[in-house]
Amino acid sequence: MNSTERYNFKIIEKKWQERWQNLKVFQAKVDHSKEKFYCLEMFPYPSGKIHMGHVRNYTIGDVLSRYKSLKGFNVMHPMGWDAFGMPAENAARENNLDPKDWTNKNISTMKNQLKRLGLSIDWDREISTCSEEYYKHQQLFFLELYEKGLVYRKENYVNWDPVDQTVLANEQVIDGKGWRSGAIVERKKLNQWFFNISKFSQDLLDGLDELNQWPNKVKIMQKNWIGKSFGCEIAFKTEGDLPVNEIKCFTTRPDTLFGFSFLALSVDHEISKYFNEDKRFQEFKKECSKTGTTEEAIAIGEKIGFKTNLMAINPLNPNQKVPVFFANFVLMDYGFGAVFGCPAHDQRDFDFARKYNLEIKTVVKPNGENDNFKVKDEAYSGPGELINSEFLNNLKVPDESIIKTIEILEKKKIGKKKINFRLKDWGVSRQRYWGCPIPMAYDNNGKVKAIPKEKLPIILPENVDLNSKGNPLDSKDDWKNIIIDGKKYVRETDTLDTFVCSSWYYLRFCSPRNNEYGYKKEDIDYWMPVDQYIGGVEHAILHLLYSRFFMKALGYKNETFKFNEPFKGLFTQGMVCHETYKDQDNNWLSPDEVELIGGQYHKKSEPNKKVNVGPSESMSKSKKNVIDPENIINNYGADAVRLFILSDSPPEKDVQWSEQGMVASYKFLQKLWTLHNKIKDKIKKNAKSNNENLNLEKFTNQMINKITNNLENFNYNVIIANIYEIYNFFNKEIDKNLNSKTIEENYKKILLLFSPAIPHFASECLEDLGFKSEILWPKINLDLLKEDKVDYIVQINGKKRLILNESRDINQENLLEKIKLNKLLDKYLNNKSIVKIIFVKNRLINLLINE
């Protein structure tokens, strides 16, 4: 390219993208002579076009992959498609298309868009979860887990839309109504398939400790989700008009048993069956399901109860009998669906007791209170000592009191020590068409039959009627009815939750074309685990926990599978945000519909109409505050977009999209190109000079050090600042009388430092200077890193008064001599005595003097 021309990203980016593709530069192969690095970003859902979130996610991963390659690692950086899911079904229904066609079209569009970002992806490993080549292995995994006893079927409540005849996910229920039909959602019991993830609760919890390259935040979220609690199960004897003589409860506070004043049951507790005919109870139950839909209602939710005629007996004090209620705040799926109420030391129980005038007996006093302490306006759940508890009195709350009480209960055979987990089994059945078919069938008695492995894959039928009520597979009789070994069966028509697909895709990338099985042992033994996984924090719990479960499930009863955790390192990037705009009629406006005139936004189409600017929020179609990456790439090029998306904020935090910032990045590349040509001319001159070269070498070396450190620590925004610093320095320094050879050597290193962030630009410059192969990350010269002169901060009584540039490693005495020679300090030091000197080598000296 002619050096007077502007930097033409259109030509140059295309050229390099084609070259990378043709030479298969990013193709990953098992090579035991090299250390591997598996870099993975969360694969996208093919929704139509890529968005800025993708741009950010994949740019971050690409910077890392390219850096690791230059560092000499054997990098695998694959990409695929999380291609099953409801949007395809909905879009297909609306546009009268086939979900498969819709999905594949989107994949092809998005793949081209990703390629235009210049990502270093091994496209030969591309996978799509909706292809039979992928999901057939998933069906086999399902059968394997079934054989291992990790899959089972049970009845479970679901959100049922009576109009659409379909099951709704929680987020599809809005104010108790179906998002599409608007019908009031019912709770319905359905038979569904479950993965026994709770079997691994303790393992999943323990595994978190090993994950020292995961954000703490995510580990805490998972820990809370798994929700281990230590306590005791107690069987309460009951008396009353029902054929019930015992109710089990789980409690973490058995020590407060003497404060017992009621027993509360979930409305779904098995005892509720005795109230099926009781109208008042049925009404109460309805009332309970009304509250508790919205989050706020739960937060301030009133406690309501339904009193039974049962009385529960305090096992430590058989004379005490308390009423048994059904209560809206008791959850059926935690513990036993029953709690013992101790109002004095639990706020919920306190509220409930107040409402129903139940006894509030204080059994814990805070430290420093006397035995007459009484709980008044709120429950006391802090530490202290037991009181009013007979033989438990004076035990220290919480540790001693809980352990001792459990011992006593166990001795009396009233209770048992118990560890309880909040984590529930994973319901994987979805009454949907566009998903992986579950390889199960039922005979005409409804008995389960696993499809024989040799009959796999079960291919999702095409040409289904998506407008039928309920699951379209249900009405596909020719697919549904099958014969195995001469016997008639009906297929399972539910499909798998799409989270199943994404729970093992990282394994598939290791052996994407292996036909026999989901992975090949040699491949995963080399590539796994994923060294760096990058994606949004919104998957902190479900996707990441399910993936971790999958590894444990595959390794269960399988000694050849040696992995415990899928992702060694995790990085969660922030979102891309943009200001929001609304017109006077409160309609959202997109950024292209508005323009800024004299500090005020106006509507482009109607310039006399003012626009209200809202806060910057995560880009979303509904608020119209989206910027289409494709337009941006067309206008400014991939490198400029990469530069901008990395520059403005640390990658783990949200970033504000800014048109000005984007333009600045574009202009910067133009300036950098001008500088490149200037440098190239200087190199060509072949000048020999020994005068001022050292500065350049030192600076380059410092930058290698800085950028390397910043790359290692994900400080990608600082790397961009470093690139600007390099520009500023070289742009000045290049005018000096420098040796051409020195310029060439150092500039080459600089270009390598540029290449993870702006690969097309750096490649072009390197080639322009005739550098071809041997591209490896530049080494740091530690000797050059040491300056022979150092700025010493001179403090008087802790205040900075002077900076002295003196030789490195100078000792305290010599530095003090120099200080005394400096007239600027006379006014501080004359006629004063130095009481103490703090000397930090090569940093500072602090003189403490008498004032």
Add this chain to the structure above:
RNA sequence: GGGCGAGUGGCGGAAUUGGUAGACGCGUUGGUCUUAGGAACCAAUAGUGCAAGCUGUGAAGGUUCGAGUCCUUUCUCGCCUACCA
């Protein structure tokens, strides 16, 4: 209610983990060049003061020769979570 995190110029953000606060960019101001510029280049830019200086990292204390960084209290904001017994 519980958990986690963050508060630094007009803005986004740096600060080798206790040692020159404000790197780098945006914006702003002034200048150069140009028919013109919303282009390019140069310079300035925390506040205050003519200046030496003084004051400054949400607020108040503390530890230290020295604190944006550590400790205590407190305020504000963001995110996650939700009646988990």
